[in-house]
Amino acid sequence: MSYLTVSNATKQFGQSFMALNGVSVSVERGEFFTLLGPSGCGKTTLLRAIAGFNDLSSGEITLDGSNLRAVPPHQRDIGMVFQDYAVFPHLSVFDNVAFGLKPRKVPAAEIKTRVTQALDAVRLGAMAERLPAAMSGGQQQRIGLARAMVINPRLLLMDEPLSNLDAKLRIELREEIRDIQKQVDIATIYVTHDQEEALAISDRICVMNAGRIEQVGTPQEIYGNPQTRFVAEFVGTLNTFKPGEALDAMLGQLGLSAPDAASWAVRPERLGLAAAGSAANGAAVLPGTVTKYTYLGREAHVQVETPVGPIVVQVANPGMAATREAGEAVSVLVPHDAPMAFGTDNARIGG
């Protein structure tokens, strides 16, 4: 049995709104598990149910084999990191971190060593005596992290801890969180709506939508082998081919077929771009005209009008010479293994 299991979790608000609709997940010891999805998908509701702040309407949660729902939140021994940091403004940095050790009756000397260690781990050792009010968001969230971890909780929960920080700091801090989590080896559930963050930080990702689980898997599985159209679109970007003769011809050329497919799609970075009239081995060639060129530094997006509809091709490391003008004739190369087919229920059925 897994370390943490949630089975058939359901949470109903009011008469009709189902925030969670029969969700089951399991998390292993030491695992970094991420709940990913758009706002309102139920990820925070699930996290707060595990923390004990909102109870489920029905379903079971067990931690290390024991029923968690019967335990009041303050006895669950679960550390939590909040989106708005929730650092206590009237306590010094040291007292903030020591706060959770007091009800655990840890002797004063041990509190001192453990808090100092925790503060060093989040690189705030020099600021122990300061009041947090004037500190930056990144520093406040480091306090929040140290405070949650110093109690050696059985489980660590993080509710969009980086979403109020600026982009550079977000990347820096997420690396630190990942490193610290591996060091202390605490099972962690992390909530985010940022797909890049989820891919970078997680052992496994659970993509949620409208109160249900879409797919659970490693970052590679989620990105490279999405099982639903929602996952493919939410994690990464997607070109959808226009149905018709041109699409059938292209699929025939690639030897692909899925009779029940409602739609075919492809990721922009799986496509290639070549001069008009080129041929390629094992790839279909779509003739097209460039309508827009967007240069982004380490990549460029080329929008091409083709017989299967407008398609965006992502070109890595575009040099000065790679610039395409609008109106230029080009060939779009579609490799054999790039297209994905989705059924009428949006589940992946082939490709």
Place this chain on the structure above:
Amino acid sequence: MPRFNFWTVVMILTWVLLFVLLFIPVGSVLVSSFYDQEGNATLANYLKFLGEPRFHQAFVNTLVVGFGGLLGALVLGSIMAFCVSRFVIRGGRFVSLLAILALVSPPFIGAYSWIVLFGAGGVVRGFLRDMGINMPPIYGLGGILMVFSLKFYPYVYLMVSGALSNVNRSLEEAAEGLGLTPWQRTFKISFPMVFPALTAGGLLALIHAIADFGTPRLLGRGYNVLATEAFTLYSAEVGSNMSMATTISVILILVSMFFVMLQRYMSRRNVYHGNMINKPVRIQLKGWRNGLAHFAVYLIGLCGAMPVIISVIYSFRKTSGPVFQDGFALQSYERILFNLGDVVRNSLTFSVAAVVLIVMVGTVVGVLVARRTNFNTALLDGAFMVPYVMPGIVIGIAFIAAFNTGAIVLTGTAMIIILSIFIRRLPYTVRTTASSLRQISPSMEEAAISLGYSPFQAFLRITVPLIVPGIIAGGMLSFVTAINELSSSLVLYVGSTMTMPVRIYLLILDGDFGTAAALSTILLLLSGCAVYIAFRFMGRNEQALL
């Protein structure tokens, strides 16, 4: 979960409190206005109100002083707000202090000081007469309006300067970019932005003006308003007409309620939140414009604080009986020390007792309203609106009507004065506690819970320390209102429960200005200390005085 817990008990007790101290007294006012002196049900009182020219006049006069006060406060307040927030004014903080002084001094001290200067035997008037200039004394409507304008302009000033300094400068820059002249910018951009604050501040002045009793009483000389009519009818030594007094109270409540609702509606519309990035800068004026701006600001500020200045000076003047002599002495203070110590003690004990009650009950109820949001607490929140619309004189008459006979007899006790202050000020504490609680992120307590504290401990260790400074500050401001309360105490006092404002009022009627000035100075000193402590706890925040 048991449904019948601590908070249910609090809820029930709060409703009981509201019924006993508010709804039943005010209800009995309402009811007694439908009975004649013999106890027969009748509409005669209202018919009499409609029929008698004297009451018509009082009704019209009430509206006249209300709107006159509004207009005067608007003019003075907006000039001052505009100058202080848009131009560099030397000693801007001092000017704000003058406005606060005007705000915390009881209005009847204002009336009295202006009488000292411009009354029948007024100092300035006498001086001008010696120079051959004959000016009429300030009694009557003109005097009332002048005192109201100078007393209530801080409401407009504080609200508008708050709004003006929050107007995003980018908006004016955008208008400039679109080719609007400075005057067009002021009227088309800035003015609409501060309009809600202007109306809200002006209506606040109006509400206080129509509820004020001391000023028209002292300065009116026959210019009667509803508040003074109610008091006259209540206190007439021969043929006190209680049911007519309550009828007028009901009318006063209705007028006041209308404007309070209007004021709340306008302040809710006051939602143009500027960003903190592009704040307006103050312009350094040059030449005569600079002189004019300084002159206007200081003139308004000093005139507003004039009552305070006059009281302090006159309190140290030498007197012989009630007559002032040349030179200075501490006689007035000696008289207070030997004869009026119990009045000072009464004021202090009543105010402190009321504030302690207000803080304890208000905080618990505030937590209830903020944290247990349901239909019942929303109703409770609404019920706490009622004391806002109650002029003090009405609460006084209502308490007399309710606690004179029957189950609870309180007339003549200290308790009735304490409770009247308590119920009038309680809503402020409930609301400030509730709003400061709403500002504390719930994740703060959740963090403490996840760290192993029970919900109650989390509340005690995290939330309470965060709201205590605000509660102390609110308590201090309640103390200022409590110790300056005149109109309800005047109805409720007996010889042994006389308070400082009542004594000052009586001393002024007796013509003993020296003692009145000294007592006023002590009152101002106490109010000043309370405001200072409040600002120490929450930072200098003039807006909290509104």
